[in-house]
Amino acid sequence: METERHDDASAPRRDVPAAISQWAPRAVTQIRGGVPWTIIEGRRDELKDLCRRLTRELGYSFATLVVEEIRFEWHINYIFWGDEKSGFVQVALRASGAQPRIPSISVPVHAADWHERETEDLFGLVFEGHPRLGDFVLHGHRPEGATPMRSGSIDEGTVSQEKISPWRPDRIVRAPGAFLMSIGPVYSDYAESARFLLETVGEDVIRVIPRLFYKYRGLEKAAQGRDPSDVLLMAERFSGTSAIAHSLAFCQAVETICKAKVPPRARALRVFLAELERCRHHVGAITEICGSTALAVATSQAAILEEELLRLCCQHTGHRYLFGLNALGGLTIDLPDETCRHLVGGVQDILRRLLELGEMLRFSSSFLDRLEEVGAVSKKDALAYGLVGPVARASGISRDLRVDLPYADYGPDRVTFRVPFEEEGDGYARLRIFITEAVQSAQMMQRVAQTLPRGEVRCPAFSAEPGAALGWSEAPRGATFHWVRIDKDGRLARYRVTTPSFTNWHGFHLAAEDFAFQDFPIIMATFGLSNAECDR
């Protein structure tokens, strides 16, 4: 059951931090990273109720679950995000001992489900009341009970392949002729590695069981003990198609900790590059959607535009995927005003052709038949699963970090826009969102290029200070949150990354269930998710 606040996003909000203090007197609100940040010391017995009220009554969304091991004590932080007025809420819980038992919040806050499963698998913390803990990130070849994210517990030895026992999901479809169809992890022409088990009695997919983390590269563990400038390379490279968004979130977290002042020109150019990346990503997503419906000419047309955007990026910034541009404290190079104008001109030309293509698609009935009313996600489900990005916006949730919690040069008096949203929540609504956002990105790039402040693009070198902060950005696929803690030696003690693909894969089954087999790849393409981004 959802409250009215969820259904009417335009309703004026109360001063939410004040509302919290009414029923959580221990709450403390500060300003962090330019937005209100409320810390509530959680207690075991009231944790579930607290989290339920934050999401159901005050309109917060679950952002991330951060577990840290500090001085033999577990610091468990549930972070929720709201808007410019309500900011973030951090519910901080402490626990001690080797096997602490923590109440699961996933029943009232379903968005936390996969966060708790991941934490249980990697840290060995047990969430009481969670129905489905166990094998999740680490697959069968590691014994249950292995806890690689705990400090000092890394098993550096080689893994024996003999130990692999087949993983068996719980099947719930009991009907004559019911069977389990397995897809992946190596499937299709060049799909990313992931496995999907589809429960079916014939034509329709009744239940989808995603099996992810084939690509788990241990980003969060690998970052520990490393210099922030090294981790920046990882933040850029764990999800190459949204390098700017993730490196930006990481840089902003480190800059908040070290109180570094990013020069205005760098802030503006970061917006410029982030929008360029979003535009390229969305054109790529449209290529995939056309490809999934086997519309050959449209696929080729969209792929031509994608390649031209990649070449444009490389020509003006040096790299096709915009690697090596974000730096701690700004940018590594300045993009002269003229370069920005060239980029805007190039992007606008490509966008004009994208809109022509969109018009042709709009009148291709064979294409629309595959998308309309296929893979629909209701607004109620999208809210319960805390979906983000274009997927959420296609289901009527008009939320975007660039507007709700502005960073860099986003904000009402600088770069702003109307967050687009659609009501239907089907594949065609998601396609329309991709096209609308690509156009908006080009408009924002033009506005930034016209009003670029002068000056440096990087603040003077600063040394890393101990502390912790959250960095966030709206990646092309949705909201991403990077929690960074730097220790007294200036190295990373904890790096926790929550990505939009992780959040949205959780809700993917909502769209794919009760549709025919041949709709499955189309629904997957309209979600536009990345396993690299999800698995980390």
Add this chain to the structure above:
Amino acid sequence: MSKWVWKGMKTGKKTTGYPDVPETAAGVSPGLPEGATGTISAGRCPCSTDAGSQETQRMKPDIRRCLHCFRCHPSRSGQPDWQGGYEWAAATAADAQLGAAFSHSVHLRVVDAGACDACISEVKQIGKPYYNIHRLGFFLTPTPRHADVLLVVGPVPENMVLPLKKTFDAMPAPKRVVAAGTCALTGCVFGPNFTAGSGVADVIPVDVEVPGCPPPPLALVHALLVAVGRKPSASMAEKATKGERSRP
């Protein structure tokens, strides 16, 4: 549906002339640092084989490890020579190339062994109009049973070791493996760690290596041409010496 036919014809030919003529369009390749010795000022060079001080570090880039951080790029105050181009693929052994029977019809299976998506995005492009590997006789196949060449991207994380081995074993001989991208060559920023590997060669024998983070589509096309013996292998600076392996 005739509007789509008309649209396709109106767009005209976009495909590169490579390998008959070099591709000179801007932005097809980010380039690579050449094996020259230079200094960098910003942070540690992750691919340098010569560890120096944090401030002014001497560097000898190992292009098998280059991850395009651009810290040594002339625009970021480094001084090494930066080469354009894209013919980077190198065969790891003298008999790495498939014989003449495969020169104009090769089936290709792509395996994502933990790539960051940028490599996969570039692999997708080689089948699209600008590069169109079909004109060169390369065809993507969804099944390893029909594949002659296995194109692997990513550092091979623990969970992908078995699927990768099974895919390789399912391919009929003779077969060749192309490892594409810095992750597939050395593990890039991730491997080796407790779960990510340090490249494809630890799991299955590799015949052709192509560096780059990610390797641009033309470098991938070059790698495929090297695998079938239609282009000579690049000589990679500071390429790690590898022992002879028995080939299936």
